[in-house]
Amino acid sequence: MKEHDLIKTIIPYFKQGPDIVTGPGDDCAVIDVGTEKLMLAAVDQIAGGIHYIEDCDGIDKAAAKLLKRNLSDIAAMGGVPSYALVTVSATLSDADSLLFFKALAAEAEKYGVSICGGDICASAKGASVFTLSILGWVEKAKLCLRSTAKPGDLIYVTGCFGNSFKSRHHLNFIPRLEEAQFLAGNFTHAMIDVSDGLLADLGHMLELSKLGAILDTSRIRLRAGATLESALGEGEDYELIFAVAPHRAAELEKSWPFPTELSRIGSFSEEFQGLAYDSSGINLCEKIRGGFDHFDS
Amino acid sequence: MKEHDLIKTIIPYFKQGPDIVTGPGDDCAVIDVGTEKLMLAAVDQIAGGIHYIEDCDGIDKAAAKLLKRNLSDIAAMGGVPSYALVTVSATLSDADSLLFFKALAAEAEKYGVSICGGDICASAKGASVFTLSILGWVEKAKLCLRSTAKPGDLIYVTGCFGNSFKSRHHLNFIPRLEEAQFLAGNFTHAMIDVSDGLLADLGHMLELSKLGAILDTSRIRLRAGATLESALGEGEDYELIFAVAPHRAAELEKSWPFPTELSRIGSFSEEFQGLAYDSSGINLCEKIRGGFDHFDS
Known part of the structure; x- marks a missing residue:
């Protein structure tokens, strides 16, 4: 099954609570947490050999890409990014680990994102998988969805x-x-x-x-x-x-x-x-x- | 460098905004989003061959473990879980994909967690890495930290x-x-x-x-x-x-x-x-x- 078909198949299994304004299927989930603005939440990942080339792109470029892909999702909803969580599953040298995290920290600071948590684990087969979950905010009147285009637009x-x-x-x-x-x-x-x-x-x-x-x-x-x-x-x-x-x-x-x-x-x-x-x-x-x-x- | 030493080295690079009550280093980050309760945010991952054994444990058991590890982090802060984002980087059969997501959905429903977003990508080297980011809420008076034990307790x-x-x-x-x-x-x-x-x-x-x-x-x-x-x-x-x-x-x-x-x-x-x-x-x-x-x- 293709990724898109798989996602369409599994989405109905995931029951959404009453505070989920928009669940899976858009660039971000939209959550009404009881504040004036709506919360946005999204996650994206990059895998070595798929989203960047390990021996040539540079782990610092990969780190920046990981954050920026998520920022692009927040942008598409009309939102502003705020917080993020990061995971690393890879076998990196100490130097590459530091390069990755320093680049990620610098990029996050540039966009006003607090990377407030994360997890690091080893890689069983030498694969490198990095994920970042982003949280942000959107004014209710600014919320943009995929589903709201109108005929003639x-x-x-x-x-x-x-x-x-x-x-x-x-x-x-x-x-x-x-x-x-x-x-x-x-x-x-x-x-x-x-x-x-x-x-x-x-x-x-x-x-x-x-x-x-x-x-x-x-x-x-x-x-x-x-x-x-x-x-x-x-x-x-x-x-x-x-x-x-x-x-x-x-x-x-x-x-x-x-x-x-x-x-x-x-x-x-x-x-x-x-x-x-x-x-x-x-x-x-x-x-x-x-x-x-x-x-x- | 050991994981714990690496984390201690990198944490100072990550600048935290004023609404981060507790940043990296506890079971969850604690965020003051302006509501009566504080928001909790954590992420955890499981990798095939490290946190479960691919040929014997069952991908449904792995899915449940992925969620429950995160629930345990929310518990440790005195919190209640609410929302989650999931990622899969793996080369799974359609049957295993469905088994994974159905098990995750069932477990999430049991604990009142809305899995409101996610991302699926292929695996470059046959590795299986799954992550889950959890959000929850804690009453301010109930917040438990690692740093607040007192002598004689x-x-x-x-x-x-x-x-x-x-x-x-x-x-x-x-x-x-x-x-x-x-x-x-x-x-x-x-x-x-x-x-x-x-x-x-x-x-x-x-x-x-x-x-x-x-x-x-x-x-x-x-x-x-x-x-x-x-x-x-x-x-x-x-x-x-x-x-x-x-x-x-x-x-x-x-x-x-x-x-x-x-x-x-x-x-x-x-x-x-x-x-x-x-x-x-x-x-x-x-x-x-x-x-x-x-x-x-």
């Missing part, structure tokens, strides 16, 4: 796509926290970050919003060295996809204050639920799914 | 010790949530759970409370098949060690309402900080550390 994205691995963007990216804070609750209430791939993550929005999409693929900005196929399918871009009501588009484009690229790449439709077509009528999901299955993990 | 423990692996206690234990709720804020404000080993975990209390201990080792109840050495050193007992003021001891013993064994095994002293002696003057830390180093991980 325009599809916008930040940044460029494709060729993330070779270009080392997957290590060096900056999570779009500031951009998301500007957008959330004002220009959008429906957002997701791109980790699995532009088309796969748009697909998660389509599925949960019960919509389809028509994309003008010529408007998708390609990272240097990227093809359209890699931009649509490879993933690890850590950009934002978000829905904007058509009457707000001009104002958004005029007031956008960031150097980060902003692109309108299509629109949501009531037709062909769960699927994305390009403007010449090609089913992009079919076209890309064939080519990029090996990026699923 | 009596040392009590719940349950039996030793031979946890062979007896499969390490899989079948029941976290001492009810016992801890009865004790916390009433009979004790200083508590820890025993995962590393009775002597090692008592040692964590001694170090942080800046005290020593004198133990009457004849009062330590042994699990069937256990020697005193395994009871002191092996770990994975998931029992509680806690400090009780001498004038409250009689009332505690009289009012203890649980079938779980309750044993007074010694007292805290201002002498020989960080060390535990038995009543005949033998330094137990030296005696056991020699023999049980291979249980560190």
Whole structure:
């Protein structure tokens, strides 16, 4: 079973208490802990040989990536990160251990995250697995979900796509926290970050919003060295996809204050639920799914 | 570097924000999120070949252990568990994946825990690493720390010790949530759970409370098949060690309402900080550390 299918199968087993506003299936869980803001909670992991290459990427880069992947999830909900817990299961030298934790601490301080706990254990088979659980806060009016795009909304994205691995963007990216804070609750209430791939993550929005999409693929900005196929399918871009009501588009484009690229790449439709077509009528999901299955993990 | 030494080295790098009441170094982090109760946060992991044996223990037992280890940490702070996030990095069959998640879901429901998010990824080297981050709540007056034992306090423990692996206690234990709720804020404000080993975990209390201990080792109840050495050193007992003021001891013993064994095994002293002696003057830390180093991980 693929990861996505497995997750869909198991989610119904997990009973959610009354204070869980949004359970598994979005970028973060949303918890009403009785404060003015809602709590966000997410976890992500990186494994050596899968999310970074042990002999070449540097354990400090891996540490930063581990935190930033989680920050990207918080950003996508319209939130601000606050606390984190970290685990290490690996057989690291003392020097690498210190390098990992110092890099993680420096990155956490930069983003105002308190890493307030963790656990370290050995690795049975020489594998390296690192996880980070993040907690954050979102103003109720700013909460963005995957499920709240509306028919006719325009599809916008930040940044460029494709060729993330070779270009080392997957290590060096900056999570779009500031951009998301500007957008959330004002220009959008429906957002997701791109980790699995532009088309796969748009697909998660389509599925949960019960919509389809028509994309003008010529408007998708390609990272240097990227093809359209890699931009649509490879993933690890850590950009934002978000829905904007058509009457707000001009104002958004005029007031956008960031150097980060902003692109309108299509629109949501009531037709062909769960699927994305390009403007010449090609089913992009079919076209890309064939080519990029090996990026699923 | 040993895990404990590594942790002591890295903790100062992690800057804690003003809402972190207790950061790394206790069973849970304690966060003041602005509610009447304090939030507790902890993470623990199990690795195949280290915390369970892949071909014999059953992935469902491993799933339950993963949750219960974390519940034991919440118990030790005087808290009640609420929410959790889970990660899996493993190459499991579909059947084993379902078995793992169903068992985890059933166990979580039993303890009123909402597993509200998670992440699944492949394993690069056939290793199996599972983590669970737990969040819970503790009434401010009930908060128990490792650092708050006082000279002259009596040392009590719940349950039996030793031979946890062979007896499969390490899989079948029941976290001492009810016992801890009865004790916390009433009979004790200083508590820890025993995962590393009775002597090692008592040692964590001694170090942080800046005290020593004198133990009457004849009062330590042994699990069937256990020697005193395994009871002191092996770990994975998931029992509680806690400090009780001498004038409250009689009332505690009289009012203890649980079938779980309750044993007074010694007292805290201002002498020989960080060390535990038995009543005949033998330094137990030296005696056991020699023999049980291979249980560190």
